[in-house]
Amino acid sequence: MEPEIGEALGASYRFVDRIGSGAAGEVWRVRDVRDETLRAAKVLRREHAQDADLVERFIRERTVLTRLRDPHVVAVRDLVVEGERLAIVMDLVEGGSLRQALDERGTLPPAEAVALTAAVLDALAAAHAVGTVHRDIKPDNVLLDRDAREGDDPGAAVRVVDFGIARVLDERRRSTTAVIGTPEYMSPELVTLGEAGPPSDVYATGILLYELLSGRTPFAGPGTDFTVAYRHVSAEVPRLDVPDDLWRVLARLLAKAPAERPSATEAAASLRRLRASIAELAALTPAAAPEGFVEAERPATVLRGVAPTAPEPVAVSSDEPAPELGAATQATVLRPMPRREAPRPVEAEPEAKTSLWTRMPRGRALWIAGAAVVAVAAVAAFFVFRPPAGESAPAAAGPVVTSSQQDRALPTGLSVSRSVSYDPEKKLATVTIEYGAQNAPLGGPFLEVLPGAAESDACPAVTWADATVDRNQASVTGISVPCGWSVDGLTVPTQDSVTVTAQVSIALNGQEAVDAWLKAAAAATTKAISDSEVSGAAYPVQRLRSVQVTTPSRTVGGTALPVTLLPVWPSGPDPVNPLFTSPSVGEPSAMLDAVAGGTSGVRFSDGCAGALTVSSDGLVVTALSVAPDCTVRARVGNFTDLVSPPFGITTR
Structure with a gap:
């Protein structure tokens, strides 16, 4: 519904x-x-x-x-x-989007377009600084806050939204078999390799600037989504009638090679330097679609054997018909990328009586001869400079590897997400754990398990920050789990989150090992807090499954109703350690502080059609009139709509 x-x-x-x-x-x-x-x-x-x-x-x-x-x-x-x-x-941004502004105005004056684009780049620079790539920059995802416009700077109103398909940098440094994005704004590397980094965001922002200036994206035109997307790889950007300085900056944003594009910060600064020189320029007339696209110059020869920085793109013949994937639109698409097998070269049968050299053009023969010399030199260098027998060449340290994981929210309203950044050179994993709360403030201690790289390995050395942390003591908590830590000193405000950081000395080999280790840490923590054999009140925010409201089966009218709130652990209800009793005496229990922020998180209400009355603070229930079948309702932190078993109210 x-x-x-x-x-x-x-x-x-x-x-x-x-x-x-x-x-x-x-x-x-x-x-x-x-x-x-x-x-x-x-x-x-x-x-x-x-x-x-x-x-x-x-x-x-x-x-x-x-x-x-x-x-x-x-x-x-x-x-x-x-x-x-x-x-x-989210914050409500009133003022519409850049898409709506384009629909109304057609094109924008260069100075305004440059100011808006620079502000978008500022937002992306902030995202890139925390390791986040947007992946879907377009006018639809740029809002304009009409209450934030300041003087002559239209960029002050820019608010970038929709990071829902963002990919965290280094989360998975590998190719994907799916393309996420909008065809008219996809970078060449996203189209050919399925990979997106900060340069892809800069490229998409260049497309956005082109559209603000001209009223259209550079490669829009007839054809399917695939046809439009592949023009980013195969076609030159049609020139706009703008000053050379502005075109040079725009051309850098739209460079085919990611390495040739500026960073978001550098691009924003370059655009702002242009504002004074283009301040008086009028908006361009909306550009018509070109009659055709000029093919971009691309290398025709690939020298294999040179270690590439990215998987080699597979060439697609321009003679092949594009697959029919539907009409091109500006909607974000998630579509599988076809895996293309490069055809095996067919060896021509040698002709009799003529040599290869006599049939080959002179230039090509010289080129092959030179290549052969290079190959011989490479082989010689291998034998001269290779390590002595029994020794191996030092392996270059790989890039930092990251991974993330999120638990399902617990009944208390606690959500836990974990992310790790692993430095293979230092053999150091930096783990960030974020605790979030829903409808009530939550407090520690929280259990976290940080195991060794393998199940048989000893527990790694861990250094914690942002919290008071001790090793889990099974004799105190009743939870016996290797490599367990008790994280305390944290209070998670309602509808907010806090983080704690741990640095773990551990040897992990590559992305899969990092993913597996983080998954194992989360699984071990979940298993420990869900153990039905454990009794006791340790780690209440993680272990509490429900709250049971108990009353006497019969009470006397005109008196306070005794109500007890019992915690329900994985092992069942715990009558020995109640969360709260009403009428209460003394300070609230540490458990109640942890799961509900104290008595402020407890409220009783009449479930007996007026036969009960509740004090103004919601903590004391008094029986008023005779009733054979009553209930009392309760709320405890994130647990709402709790109801007691039926009880009767009698006279003395």
């Missing part, structure tokens, strides 16, 4: 009206009932809730954006997980 106007979104928001939609979700204006503030909520369509990839990208949008703090990036305020409904609550 799609959201309806006035319907609740979690406990804090109400849907107001729909303001946009896309392939995976809808954007709604919502009202925060706590302070009546209007926000924007991006809601994943229910039919996609079982799609693991879409859910991962959707949740990642919140995770990524909470790490970004830049005036030109839309700020994320909340993540709502409610049954099969997932929603990211």
Whole structure:
């Protein structure tokens, strides 16, 4: 069922009206009932809730954006997980998008286009600094805040959104078999290799600037999505009637080779230097589609054996018909990339009575002769400079490898995400653990397991920061798990998150090993906190599964009703260590502080049609009139709609 106007979104928001939609979700204006503030909520369509990839990208949008703090990036305020409904609550940006501005105006004056583009690059520079690539920059994903426009700088209004399909840099440094992006804005390396880094964002921003100046993207035209996308690889960018200085900067942004493009920071600075010289230029007349595209110069010969920095692109013959994938659009697409097998060369049968040299043109013969000399020299160098027998050449340190993982939210409202950045040269893994809370503040201690590289390995040395951390003591907690740590001294505010960092000395070999180690750490932690053989109140935020409301089976009218809140662990209810008793005496328990922020997170309510009354602080229930079948309702932190078993109210 799609959201309806006035319907609740979690406990804090109400849907107001729909303001946009896309392939995976809808954007709604919502009202925060706590302070009546209007926000924007991006809601994943229910039919996609079982799609693991879409859910991962959707949740990642919140995770990524909470790490970004830049005036030109839309700020994320909340993540709502409610049954099969997932929603990211963001600041509401009123003023429309760059797409709407283009639709209304056709083209923008160069000075304005340059200012807006520089602000987009500022947002990307902030994202790149924390290891994030947007992957889908286009006018639709650039909003204009009408309340933030300042003087003669239109760039002050820019707010970049939709990092939902962003790929964290180095998360998986390998080719993908899928293309994520919009065909008219895809970089050449994304089209041919399925790989995107910061240069891809810079390229897409160059396409955006071209469109702001001319009213069209450079490679739009007839053909399928594949045809449009492949023009980024095969065609030259049609020249615009703009000053040479501006064209040179734009051409650098749109360079075919990623290494030839400037960084986002450098590009923003270059554009701002141009503003004074183009301040008086009028907007261009919207450009018509060119009659054809000029083929870009690309190397025809590849010298194999030279270690490439990226997988070699497979050439596609221009004579082959493009596969029919549908009409070209500006919609973001996720489409499998075909794996192409390079055809094996067919060996020609030698002709009798004529030698290869007599049939070969003189220039080619000389070229092959030179190549043969180089090959002989290379072989000789191998034998001269190779290490002595029994020794191996020192291996070059590989690049930093990263990985990330997120647990399913626990009943207490705790969400845990983990990311690791592994330096193979130092054999050091830097682990960042983010704890998030939903409807109540949460506190430690939290259990974290950081195992060795293999199951049989000893526990690695770990240095912690941002928290008070000790080794888990099985004699105290009742949880016997190797390599366990007790992370304390943290309070996670409601609807917010905190992080803690650990540096682990460990030897891991490549991306798969890093992925497997982080997965093993998360799995070991989950197994330990879910052990049904463990009793006791250790690590309550992670181990609490429910809360049981208990009362006497009968009480007397006119007296306070004794109510006890029992924690339910994986091993079952725990009557020995109650969370709370009402009427209460003394300070709240450490467990209640951890899972609900103390008594402020506890509220009782009448479940007996007026036969009960509750004190103003919601903590004391009094029986009023005779009733044979009553219940009391309770809320404890993230646990809502708790109900006691039926009880009776009698006279004395």
